[in-house]
Amino acid sequence: MADHRHKRDTDARRKPRAALVAGPLALLATASAVTVGVLATSPATTSIVATGASADLGGAFTGVRQRSTISRSSERLPARRLAKADRAYEARVATQRAVKQAQDKLWTTTDLNLWSDSADSATQLGEIAAGKQVLVTGREAAGRTEVVVDGASRWVTSGYLSEDKPVAAAAGLSMAPCPDPGVEDGLVQDAVYVYRSVCHAFPQITSYGGWDAHGEHASGKALDIMTTDKALGDAIASFLQSHASELNLYDVIWWDRIWTPERASEGWRDYGNHGSPTADHMDHVHVSTN
The missing domain is CATH 3.30.1380 (Muramoyl-pentapeptide Carboxypeptidase; domain 2)
Known part of the structure; x- marks a missing residue:
């Protein structure tokens, strides 16, 4: 057999370096153009891509919204506290004004508990005996009347103050309130x-x-x-x-x-x-x- 030795042409499949670079770039350009075209013509695809992007970002968009909500809530909380503080301040000013302007005096017709305010949750701060004359401010609320005791606002049950000095009960008699x-x-x-x-x-x-x-x-x-x-x-x-x-x-x-x-x-x-x-x-x- 004849001994034919063929030398492999090492450049037979070699392409120029420029061609190696240009090929992938062309492919990338083509893919980009296709993608842009699809996005431009398909709203549904846009929505899907946006959702996917949000998911790929690990809920970053959702996190932003949550931080925004927390921020608004934290802004409202101090505002509510300020409003409550304003109301409390106004109530104190009104009480101080009422105490300062009190001029009318009435007599207690029975022993009365002294309360810190007119609310059901008020604190009892002592008693005032029957037959005592006290300043009244003219303010009434929730079945109680505001009086001034030792320069401070106190509240007593309404209906047991009189313009006339009560008569002290003699033995066998009484000035205690009756059921009706x-x-x-x-x-x-x-x-x-x-x-x-x-x-x-x-x-x-x-x-x-x-x-x-x-x-x-x-x-x-x-x-x-x-x-x-x-x-x-x-x-x-x-x-x-x-x-x-x-x-x-x-x-x-x-x-x-x-x-x-x-x-x-x-x-x-x-x-x-x-x-x-x-x-x-x-x-x-x-x-x-x-």
Whole structure:
């Protein structure tokens, strides 16, 4: 066999260096052009690419939004605190003004708790005894009245302050409040004293007649103690007679009879027929003060 030896042409597949560089660049340019074209013509692809980019960034966009929300919340928190502080400051100023301008004085008609403010959550800061005169600011809230004690604002339960100095209860008498304070509406202080004393001495009595527009009742000095029980009415009348001086009584009328301190030596006198059991005081003990 003939021995043919062929020398391999080492440059047979070798391309110029420029061609090696130009090829990949051309391919890259082509891919870029295709991508740009697709993105430009396909909104759906744009959306998909944006979502993918967000995911590839490890939630970076989501993180930015979260930081923004936290920032706005943190900005609102100090604002709320400032608003609360402003309201508290305004309340303190209003209280200081009310205390400074207080001029009217009223009397306490019973022992009263002193509260830090009018709210249900108020702190009790002591007591004030009955028969004490206190400055009032004129402010009321939630069933309480603001008073001034030792130069400070305090609140007491409304309804137990009076323009008149209360009468100190004698032995056997009382100035403690009764279950139905509405009876006292329109009554003078002496009549209130009679009502409270009878109320506590005879708790079985549940009905009273106070102020109305006729007779002695129109002056606020009279009280009707409602009962048809003769024995109970006699006991009440006797109680009133025995305390006539302390209660400053003008008269007592019961069971068609009348008694007055000025003519006490005459005892009970005939009252006369006035036309009905009520007019003749057969269903109530009538008492009035001077």
